[in-house]
Amino acid sequence: MASATVYRKDYIPPTHWVDSVHLEFDLHPQQTHVHSTLIIRPNEDRINNDLVLNGRDLELVRIVMDGRELDRTEYTLMPNGDIVLRGITKEIKLEIENIINPQANTSLMGLYLSKGNFMTQCEAEGFRRITYYPDRPDISAKFTVRINAPKSVCPVLLSNGNLVEEGELDGNWHYTCWEDPFPKPSYLFALVAGNLKCREEKFQLKNGKKALLQIWVEPQNLDKTEFALESLKRAIAWDEERFGLELDLERFMIVATDDFTMGAMENKGLNIFNSRCVLATPEVATDRDFARIESVIGHEYFHNWTGNRVTCRDWFQLTLKEGLTVFREQEFAADMLGDSTARAVKRIEDVRYLRDRQFTEDAGPMAHPIRPESYEEINNFYTTTVYEKGAEVIRMLQTLLGKDGFKRGLEQYIRDHDGSSATCEDFLNAMAEANMRNLSQFTRWYSQAGTPHVRVRTHWDERSATYTITLSQFCPPTPGQTKKEPFFIPFDVALFNSKGKPIALQLQAETNAKGTSRVLELTDEEHSWVFVGVKEKPIPSLARNFSAPIIVDYNYSPEELVFLSQCDNDAFNRAHAMEELSLLCINEMVSDYERGTRMVINPHYRNAFESMLTDKSISPAFKAIALTLPSETRIAEAQPMINPISIRAAIRSLREQLGRQFSHLIMRVFDDNAPNPVYSPNAADAGKRAMRAFCFELLLAGGNAKSLLRARQIFETSKNLTERLDALRIIVNSASPTKFTLLEAAETEWRNEPLLINKWFTLQATATVPMDECPIVDVVQNLVERYPGYNAHNPNNVYSLVLAFCQNNLAEFHRPDGVGYKFWVEQVLKLDRINPQVSSRLARCLDGWRRYTPECSKLMFSALKYVYSQPNLSTDLKEVVGKALN
Numbered sequence: 001m002a003s004a005t006v007y008r009k010d011y012i013p014p015t016h017w018v019d020s021v022h023l024e025f026d027l028h029p030q031q032t033h034v035h036s037t038l039i040i041r042p043n044e045d046r047i048n049n050d051l052v053l054n055g056r057d058l059e060l061v062r063i064v065m066d067g068r069e070l071d072r073t074e075y076t077l078m079p080n081g082d083i084v085l086r087g088i089t090k091e092i093k094l095e096i097e098n099i100i101n102p103q104a105n106t107s108l109m110g111l112y113l114s115k116g117n118f119m120t121q122c123e124a125e126g127f128r129r130i131t132y133y134p135d136r137p138d139i140s141a142k143f144t145v146r147i148n149a150p151k152s153v154c155p156v157l158l159s160n161g162n163l164v165e166e167g168e169l170d171g172n173w174h175y176t177c178w179e180d181p182f183p184k185p186s187y188l189f190a191l192v193a194g195n196l197k198c199r200e201e202k203f204q205l206k207n208g209k210k211a212l213l214q215i216w217v218e219p220q221n222l223d224k225t226e227f228a229l230e231s232l233k234r235a236i237a238w239d240e241e242r243f244g245l246e247l248d249l250e251r252f253m254i255v256a257t258d259d260f261t262m263g264a265m266e267n268k269g270l271n272i273f274n275s276r277c278v279l280a281t282p283e284v285a286t287d288r289d290f291a292r293i294e295s296v297i298g299h300e301y302f303h304n305w306t307g308n309r310v311t312c313r314d315w316f317q318l319t320l321k322e323g324l325t326v327f328r329e330q331e332f333a334a335d336m337l338g339d340s341t342a343r344a345v346k347r348i349e350d351v352r353y354l355r356d357r358q359f360t361e362d363a364g365p366m367a368h369p370i371r372p373e374s375y376e377e378i379n380n381f382y383t384t385t386v387y388e389k390g391a392e393v394i395r396m397l398q399t400l401l402g403k404d405g406f407k408r409g410l411e412q413y414i415r416d417h418d419g420s421s422a423t424c425e426d427f428l429n430a431m432a433e434a435n436m437r438n439l440s441q442f443t444r445w446y447s448q449a450g451t452p453h454v455r456v457r458t459h460w461d462e463r464s465a466t467y468t469i470t471l472s473q474f475c476p477p478t479p480g481q482t483k484k485e486p487f488f489i490p491f492d493v494a495l496f497n498s499k500g501k502p503i504a505l506q507l508q509a510e511t512n513a514k515g516t517s518r519v520l521e522l523t524d525e526e527h528s529w530v531f532v533g534v535k536e537k538p539i540p541s542l543a544r545n546f547s548a549p550i551i552v553d554y555n556y557s558p559e560e561l562v563f564l565s566q567c568d569n570d571a572f573n574r575a576h577a578m579e580e581l582s583l584l585c586i587n588e589m590v591s592d593y594e595r596g597t598r599m600v601i602n603p604h605y606r607n608a609f610e611s612m613l614t615d616k617s618i619s620p621a622f623k624a625i626a627l628t629l630p631s632e633t634r635i636a637e638a639q640p641m642i643n644p645i646s647i648r649a650a651i652r653s654l655r656e657q658l659g660r661q662f663s664h665l666i667m668r669v670f671d672d673n674a675p676n677p678v679y680s681p682n683a684a685d686a687g688k689r690a691m692r693a694f695c696f697e698l699l700l701a702g703g704n705a706k707s708l709l710r711a712r713q714i715f716e717t718s719k720n721l722t723e724r725l726d727a728l729r730i731i732v733n734s735a736s737p738t739k740f741t742l743l744e745a746a747e748t749e750w751r752n753e754p755l756l757i758n759k760w761f762t763l764q765a766t767a768t769v770p771m772d773e774c775p776i777v778d779v780v781q782n783l784v785e786r787y788p789g790y791n792a793h794n795p796n797n798v799y800s801l802v803l804a805f806c807q808n809n810l811a812e813f814h815r816p817d818g819v820g821y822k823f824w825v826e827q828v829l830k831l832d833r834i835n836p837q838v839s840s841r842l843a844r845c846l847d848g849w850r851r852y853t854p855e856c857s858k859l860m861f862s863a864l865k866y867v868y869s870q871p872n873l874s875t876d877l878k879e880v881v882g883k884a885l886n
Ligand code: 0A1
Pocket: 108, 121, 123, 124, 261, 262, 263, 264, 265, 266, 299, 300, 322, 382
């Protein structure tokens, strides 16, 4: 089927409104009956009376309009599954009966089965896989739901809102009835039924009311829900405190499932989560998992206002809810950390993720503005551009308007649009009005793709004691956008004197100095600022705290970077200077390797490394993040032509040399960072563990045999997964044959816990050295084909094994013999039959094919072409591969 492109400019308001929906389900694994009763009335503003009810893979039983069953000539069944009813000019009552087959549903959209439990996923267009309905976010209706099911298989029956009735039925069936007090679009509908248990608590809200909070899981997981419930309570309290937004429901439920394509979903009052984003104990979750769980719980909860109470008019506005909610989630996580270095560590992690994933996306064939202008398949646009860059755009608004101004704007936005659907303009208008600012130029962040470069030139004039900073911006072309207009860029700067102190800043037009850092607002292509009273040549700290999603081009000398890595009082830029130094060093080593000369560590980097390693005044968490070497993806991003083999060789040599040269120091740091023996995922302890893992890795790389024994001992005796997994990873990435024994031991211990077996997959998929001469692609293929615990229908299994390999193991995936790509082709095509969202995500691993060495590039291109030539591809996969080839 040819995939049709949908354009933002073609938006038309709906022809009809839905006032109420009553849904009745008779649950059955292969034959679920759905009976829906809709009250529909025409939209007076539209002259078109044709009512389109979307439907996909549904078996229609009957349609009854105002009490009379329609015959086949009274409606049109479209080839795509939709139904059209013509001439609906007055209010009608429609009753529709249809049948669906949850068991056959492998796409995990609509109603599906997860280990025998019924689950739903309706965003973005999954509701049409449940029943016929005008499935678009600008139509909100009041929902009531009745669920009938056999008691033995489905003792628990949940839907959105309040439980208003429950009872027994003949034949050992029972039912529940639910009423959602808030009108909602169909994508926020949810139903869960099965054998589940919950941890619950009545939680006191600020407004005096109490809310029932529940975390529903499979019975064996009940002991892994405490942290999630505590996180939920913290999220509720934080949104009340920071933004004055209160929980509007008597009951708020979270459900965990192992079978989920994404992280989680914000269905009104009934969030559904991927297990890995909710279940945790120290034995099955790492420090990072704990942090991620708190963030995702916050994210979905915050959607209740930014997404649900105010929703999106159409799917092009996705960033309206997602960018804003990611920003809120990031602020929540940072506020939970308290001290400023811990916040900076979190900021560094977020920005690294953005740089690794979003900058790559923005530089590739799928580049799109945070609000796309068109799509073939909306599922392909749940991207890091819409989410993470979207959040940076919101953050820039907060930087420009101040925390209070931003809060005022958000309050106004919610006041103006509560209970309705909105656009990105609506949001910006509220921000502008509440702050009396003109944000019209700022809207370009919503319409232009690509990562802007800001080139910095500086000039210190000794005679006049002035320092001039000139910023000029340039954004490279992206598909469909050759020329860009200047962006509105908040650019935070500070200037340091030779003693390492920030100097007071005074611009030429100002009468006195104000503060030691300043947000410059770059709106033109180029602009200069002149600071006065600058008595010595300063060292500038630029785009502090990553004040805009840009690439700064400034030729720092290595000495200046060393200086900033030691003195910058912006912790983000301090770590950034360290990263720049390590990139400089790695790039030199990559060239050494390619020239066939000995790889040597840049002496400036070496000095900065040593001084940070031994600096007693900085926290282990900060040290660990600042010293950790950049990811291979990050290194690749900075390279004109990517050769993953050289990158890996350089990193390996760097680790080995650092480990050898500093072994005594590193050992001391290792011993100094013994974490509290009682495990807690708090940032300080997590920082110590991260620091230890870092030391371990270098020691082992440097050939310290004792550290191997020590790692083994930690794997065998530690009670927390963070330490155990770090230890095992280090051994798996060493040459030691112990790895086989330990991997086997881990498998025996972990095979019945999906969270753990997924970690076990990833350890092997991302191994940086072949296993017993066997290339990692063979290890992965072997697991996919022969390991009984791998299930291609389970997205987490695919992500942690196949995707982890193709996306994160660059040197092994991009082997010049092309075996990695052959494996990719097989997997993409196989998975496309099962779950198109999963196959298209995997497909994106070849997005960057133009940037690799000619031999890899050629093979990647043929792999893409081969996939594209196959019949019956999903629209998801077709769009991604088609754009990659274009
Ligand atoms: N709105 C969710 C993300 C989400 C989107 C699509 C899904 O379909 C498989 C599932 C979840 C969020 O931002 O958390």
